[in-house]
Amino acid sequence: MTKDILISAKDLRKTYRRGSEEVRAVDGVSLDIKAGEMTAIIGPSGSGKTTLLNMLGCLDNPTSGTLRVGGELVFGGHRELPEGELTLVRRRFYGYVFQKFYLVPTLTVLENIMLPGTFYRGEGGWNPREVMKLLGIDRREDHLPGELSGGEMQRVAIARALINGPKVLLADEPTGNLDSRRSEEIKEILKGLVSRGVAVLMVTHNLELAKAADRVLEIRDGRMH
Ligand SMILES: Nc1ncnc2c1ncn2[C@@H]1O[C@H](COP(=O)(O)OP(=O)(O)O)[C@@H](O)[C@H]1O
Numbered sequence: 001m002t003k004d005i006l007i008s009a010k011d012l013r014k015t016y017r018r019g020s021e022e023v024r025a026v027d028g029v030s031l032d033i034k035a036g037e038m039t040a041i042i043g044p045s046g047s048g049k050t051t052l053l054n055m056l057g058c059l060d061n062p063t064s065g066t067l068r069v070g071g072e073l074v075f076g077g078h079r080e081l082p083e084g085e086l087t088l089v090r091r092r093f094y095g096y097v098f099q100k101f102y103l104v105p106t107l108t109v110l111e112n113i114m115l116p117g118t119f120y121r122g123e124g125g126w127n128p129r130e131v132m133k134l135l136g137i138d139r140r141e142d143h144l145p146g147e148l149s150g151g152e153m154q155r156v157a158i159a160r161a162l163i164n165g166p167k168v169l170l171a172d173e174p175t176g177n178l179d180s181r182r183s184e185e186i187k188e189i190l191k192g193l194v195s196r197g198v199a200v201l202m203v204t205h206n207l208e209l210a211k212a213a214d215r216v217l218e219i220r221d222g223r224m225h
């Protein structure tokens with residue numbers, strides 16, 4: 001079965017300087033991300049998972065390597081796209097979900113979800129009410145984040161990440177702040193998105209969540225195993 005390759009990374013590296021020491025946070029990783037596929041990145045703390053995810057999500061520049069998104073060269077030795085075009089790639093291709101939900105506390109659930117749509121409205125974007133229903137937060141529409149449980153906050157964050165119709169949902173430890181029942185709910189939601197053709201790429205410590213993935217990539221000392 002051939003599927004669309006959405007992200008293609010070749011020999012990605014990221015090095016940091018720490019005093020006189022060179023830290024190889026990501027040390028030559030190559031991978032392809034396809035539509036409708038769930039990929040989990042696992043590995044010990046400090047192994048480079050977040051750095052890799054941020055590079056694959058165009059949030060961080062590699063030190064070297066090649067990154068293509070939707071066939072377009074984003075990075076190939078140096079940044080290929082000006083910031084404005086990179087912003088468009090981020091908005092067109094990605095939804096981002098983080099362990100800390102980063103909701104705006106003074107905006108209601110609906111307003112938080114609609115926020116990215118005020119900057120950009122792509123084709124294939126979701127209807128806010130439809131996405132709230134899918135995530136089971138439609139009854140919370142007028143509530144403020146402070147009135148929600150952790151699981152609900154994460155579902156709002158996922159709804160917000162989906163509003164522009166991303167092809168790839170990137171999630172860094174999406175269940176990191178949730179108990180097992182809430183984690184299970186998030187797992188089912190992510191599986192539902194994958195069945196609708198969204199590629200889910202996540203870093204997780206949650207073995208149940210990793211088991212739901214089509215592919216598990218283990219990273220240690222910046223290398224894939
Ligand atoms: N901005 C940074 N400056 C210097 N070192 C960093 C920076 N970000 C990450 N690192 C280092 O890179 C390595 C990988 O970090 P990270 O990608 O956050 O790992 P993980 O997400 O697997 O815990 C660690 O040694 C970390 O200390």
Ligand SMILES: [Mg+2]
Nearest residue numbers: 049050051203
């Ligand atoms: Mg991390």
